[in-house]
Amino acid sequence: MTTLTVSGRVAQVLSSYVSDVFGVMGNGNVYFLDAAEQQGLLFTPVRHEGAAIAAADAYYRASGRLAAGTTTYGPGYTNALTALAEAVQAQIPVVLVTGDAPTTGARPWDVDQAAIAAGLGAATFTVTRDAAGAITRQAVEYALTRRTAVVLAIPYDLAALEADDQELPAPSAPDMTHDGGTDLGQVARLLAGARRPLILAGRGAHLAGAGPELRELADRLGALTAGTALALNLLNGEGYLGVAGGFGTDTAAGLMDEADVVLVAGASLSPFTMRFGHLLGPDSTVIQIDTALQPTNPRVDLFIQADAKAAASRLLSLLDVEAAVAGWRAEASKRLAAGPGHEAGSEVTDDSRLDPRALAAALNAVLPERRTVVQDGGHFIGWAPMYWNIPRPQDLVMVGTAFQSIGLGLASAVGAARAVEDGRTLVLASGDGGFLMGLSDLESLISAARSAIVVIYNDAAYGAEIHQYGSQGLTEKPMLIPEVDFSGVARALGAESAVIRSLDDLSALQDWISAGAKGTFVADCRITSSVRAPWLTEWMNATRAAKAAVAST
Numbered sequence: 009m010t011t012l013t014v015s016g017r018v019a020q021v022l023s024s025y026v027s028d029v030f031g032v033m034g035n036g037n038v039y040f041l042d043a044a045e046q047q048g049l050l051f052t053p054v055r056h057e058g059a060a061i062a063a064a065d066a067y068y069r070a071s072g073r074l075a076a077g078t079t080t081y082g083p084g085y086t087n088a089l090t091a092l093a094e095a096v097q098a099q100i101p102v103v104l105v106t107g108d109a110p111t112t113g114a115r116p117w118d119v120d121q122a123a124i125a126a127g128l129g130a131a132t133f134t135v136t137r138d139a140a141g142a143i144t145r146q147a148v149e150y151a152l153t154r155r156t157a158v159v160l161a162i163p164y165d166l167a168a169l170e171a172d173d174q175e176l177p178a179p180s181a182p183d184m185t186h187d188g189g190t191d192l193g194q195v196a197r198l199l200a201g202a203r204r205p206l207i208l209a210g211r212g213a214h215l216a217g218a219g220p221e222l223r224e225l226a227d228r229l230g231a232l233t234a235g236t237a238l239a240l241n242l243l244n245g246e247g248y249l250g251v252a253g254g255f256g257t258d259t260a261a262g263l264m265d266e267a268d269v270v271l272v273a274g275a276s277l278s279p280f281t282m283r284f285g286h287l288l289g290p291d292s293t294v295i296q297i298d299t300a301l302q303p304t305n306p307r308v309d310l311f312i313q314a315d316a317k318a319a320a321s322r323l324l325s326l327l328d329v330e331a332a333v334a335g336w337r338a339e340a341s342k343r344l345a346a347g348p349g350h351e352a353g354s355e356v357t358d359d360s361r362l363d364p365r366a367l368a369a370a371l372n373a374v375l376p377e378r379r380t381v382v383q384d385g386g387h388f389i390g391w392a393p394m395y396w397n398i399p400r401p402q403d404l405v406m407v408g409t410a411f412q413s414i415g416l417g418l419a420s421a422v423g424a425a426r427a428v429e430d431g432r433t434l435v436l437a438s439g440d441g442g443f444l445m446g447l448s449d450l451e452s453l454i455s456a457a458r459s460a461i462v463v464i465y466n467d468a469a470y471g472a473e474i475h476q477y478g479s480q481g482l483t484e485k486p487m488l489i490p491e492v493d494f495s496g497v498a499r500a501l502g503a504e505s506a507v508i509r510s511l512d513d514l515s516a517l518q519d520w521i522s523a524g525a526k527g528t529f530v531a532d533c534r535i536t537s538s539v540r541a542p543w544l545t546e547w548m549n550a551t552r553a554a555k556a557a558v559a560s561t
Contacts, residue, residue, distance in 0.1 A: 034080025036107015210275025254543025384417025
């Protein structure tokens with residue numbers, strides 16, 4: 009057996025699970041990166057340690073394949089914590105390979121990295137000289153089976169030492185989650201008796217590969233379908249209402265409110281999806297199928313702990329007769345066609361800046377049809393899922409929503425750009441505030457991307473705060489950002505770019521796409537801060553209502 013160092017053994021085992029590693033080199037991981045190269049792992053450098061995990065996270069979201077991030081110990085590790093917390097809360101399997109204090113004891117500059125990770129909900133696996141391979145495999149399997157981020161720590165004094173030889177058994181196949189057993193008989197009876205059935209799918213259904221079965225089930229029942237933002241278009245077809253929640257239309261929400269039986273597959277029913285309690289009617293029966301241990305929303309009447317794909321297959325066998333409800337889809341189709349869609353926006357605003365709604369609609373017509381969209385967090389977050397054609401769930405990578413953060417967009421675009429295949433163009437949508445937070449990794453994206461378009465919704469402000477707190481009379485000075493010439497910065501780093509002050513200015517982007525869309529184009533779009541996103545209005549109204557209810561008690 010070839011002699012390997014501890015770092016070499018870690019890289020060897022990782023190479024059977026991952027092909028890509030993202031990170032920043034330092035004292036604590038330099039031996040690991042050397043070993044990773046010898047094992048044939050592709051290393052994509054980023055410029056801030058937070059980008060290491062954010063890129064690996066987005067790589068998984070866009071491709072379904074595991075990736076690793078790597079940092080040095082101490083400040084390199086702490087720099088990665090926001091992205092690590094986002095991956096944990098979003099239930100994204102990712103491995104952070106990091107240096108750690110020597111086994112002989114902490115140095116004056118060391119911190120308790122395992123305790124910090126535990127505070128974020130991430131488990132730490134510290135390799136030893138005699139079990140480096142086994143511990144690495146244990147960490148990876150933990151991340152995959154529990155759908156979470158893990159930390160794989162290499163003590164500094166062990167990194168270059170020879171590892172003990174190990175014969176590792178082949179990884180065991182994961183157990184298939186059960187299908188709910190006899191409880192599904194009750195679900196089948198409820199669905200068969202429904203007059204206005206609705207099937208709502210979430211990211212869990214997408215990850216389970218349950219789309220075809222749920223789509224067939226909907227067609228057999230004559231049910232309407234919808235998806236969360238993270239399962240966008242999973243159930244597209246006849247009767248599809250689009251996104252459930254603040255990114256959807258009022259017409260679609262009205263139809264969902266009238267459903268009498270709602271089957272929720274792999275969706276947590278977050279406050280945003282539920283329109284803060286107003287999505288579903290009070291008399292509807294809500295059935296949730298999920299791998300969680302218990303219902304994730306008080307509105308759930310019947311909970312089935314099961315794999316969405318297995319459960320949907322079982323329901324199809326139980327509903328072996330045509331039970332379609334005549335008229336429900338036809339009525340929905342007529343109302344969707346006649347009802348208002350998303351606001352088109354205006355050509356002219358009071359401050360002569362772009363209306364983000366009109367901009368988003370115009371961009372949809374210009375952007376390449378084969379696109380994978382990465383969304384940073386911020387006020388602008390709804391414009392892409394509302395106005396852009398995003399055919400598949402994996403083509404919308406929404407980061408920051410789980411941890412309510414901004415600034416991870418550029419880093420995530422690096423990972424998604426590495427994952428994008430079959431000629432798709434990576435499109436990053438970001439606000440100016442978040443873009444400035446991650447600005448160092450614009451260089452990383454330019455280096456990594458074959459074809460990437462960056463759309464900056466530049467309102468010279470932290471838009472969400474302007475609408476939430478500026479509207480209450482609080483001082484706006486901390487909420488404003490001096491207008492940055494992102495186009496100039498992008499050109500200095502080697503990208504093509506243009507400032508977009510009118511819809512006609514999008515011709516520069518169109519010309520770049522027509523010329524082959526090679527490299528990176530940054531569209532610095534100067535938008536108004538006077539247009540409030542519908543989802544934020546819902547949130548603000550719900551917050552006010554909750555405060556009023558407390559005050560009245």
